[in-house]
Amino acid sequence: MSDPVLLASTKTLAIPEILCLIFDCMTLSALRQASLVCKEWERLANIILANQLVIPNDWYIHDLSHLWPFLDRRGEHVKALSLELSQSTRLVQEVDLERMARQLESILSRTPNLERLDVQVPREVKSSILTTVIGRYGKRLQQFETNLLNWEPSDMAQLLEGCSQIRHISGHNFTGDLLQAIARTQPLLSKIDCTHPRFDDDELIAFAKQFPNLLRLSVSLHQFMTSKALIGVADYCFQLEYLNFHFCLSLQSNGFQALLAVLPNLRFLDLGLTEVHDADIILVANRCPQLESLKLPFCGNLTQKSIRAIVQNCTKLVHLDLSFCDKIMLTIFGDPSTSSAFSASSSSTSASTPFSSWGCLGLEYLDISGIHASYSADTSVASALLPAMYHQLGLLTDLRTLKLSGHGFSLQILEQGRTELSKLTKLERLDIAKLRNPLPWATIIEIGNLFPRLTELQFRSNDVIPPQATLAQEQAIEEVEAKVGHRIKRGRFVDQQPEPLYQDDNDDGGQAGSTYLPAVIMADSCASSSRSATSSTTGTLSIPSEPSLSKRKRSRSPSPTPTTPSAADEDTITAEGSSEQDTKKKKWTSLGKAVEKQKQPEVMSATLRSGLKISFKLNGEDDEDSQGGPGDFESGGGVVGWGFP
Structure with a gap:
């Protein structure tokens, strides 16, 4: 007899509505696997997959004929469409407008139920090319976004008259006339995003007056908008x-105070790169209990006082970005007046800690990169x-995401820290790039292994102290030392190649009897704090094959500086001295080749517990800004040139 529980589950999954709800919550990879179970599951999975379609790689240039059969079958299920371009194509001066119009018409005519469009x-490109096509086929469009820079108000009005159901519009360089066209044709509008707009304070206030139920207002990169606009918006x-007022440098505290005081339903706030002060953020903490996302990057006036108010009062906070707020200190995690008490009781349970815990324990994204986290003056x-x-x-x-990067951040992984960080079992992305002090390779691997779901670990090659030299390298160094008869200075590579050492046989102040000794530098994985202050490392041995033949004045300092020989010194160089230098040159060339054979690989890699593969270059030079970056995520689609996000 069949298991009744299993039978009931099978009957439940046979209900299309319930199955669609389950499929809608699945990840992209899981949804694709589910589509292989049976034809019915494949049909429902394809419907979910078709809800959002991305056509990248210069959509108006390439041949998309392979896409038409799919859209002919599934086009009615496409609700969101994104037509993307590469950076090089965005700057193209000459464009075949007729071909672009035909391509856009071929796509939109096959997606009759489209609700969201990003072009x-x-x-x-002129705005008339979009007005003609989108106004004809976008009858059900509710969200429209474009990077077009030269919108004509008449074109925007014509497009919006054909798409009367738009509720969310995003664009660049919006003027006051364009705002009037939007207000005249879109009575249902509730969200607007303006990047680098050209309207003034009065024009924004007039727009806000016509939309008292506005839910979203995003004005970024507006260098001339003043607090007058914010005070006017607060009236309606x-x-x-x-x-969002990101990078609006002319806004002042009085405007923030007037607007933030009347927004009890505020859930998202971005004031990055503005002149916001502690009093403004404390007002947010007291008046906006529903806040879920707060972005304050590069806000140089903020201190830990306002951030402590946010993390204690805004209990629904999910996203917090404090990156490069250089006046914020680690006291956001605890009261400095009780630091000694905590130090004495650090071995006790967490319940006995004198620091009050944050109220936003549901936080999923935290960026504290570049905050003032280095205490070189007071180690206690x-x-x-x-x-x-x-x-x-x-x-x-x-x-899910934790960012600790920044040159001012001196990260120390303590024994207590390892224990506490291992509790972050849901962490997927970790950024420790551009730290003040590099970390040994073994330590970075150990940090990555703390998180079983890690899919992205950001760091640079210069942030890594490579593992110590191999036994073969040690033997090569010993052979060189034996031939030279002098101990070779060892240490980690630094940003500049160390000055060569000299052995003065006659102690004559660096005259003709000086003998050149190469400085062989090798990687060292010792984690002592005194040896981890260098910012650039490499694991290869370096030995010059052609030493300089110019005379240098001997210096008593640890790092002798070269001096250019005078004309009198050059006249004293004899043929016999030149022959001796040529002999030394050949000697060091052969020794250099012997050591170079023992070099480590150029790239070192490791696989973490989560399956993520990380790597770094031993020469300290990255092709990109970070190494050990995102894992091999599955990209969408089964046809080259388009896919699902």
């Missing part, structure tokens, strides 16, 4: 949930506050 076009728009403060940081991070068990 990227080259710089010189009380329902705003999304507010650092020893007390770093455990507090790790303790608080260990409580954020829902964290």
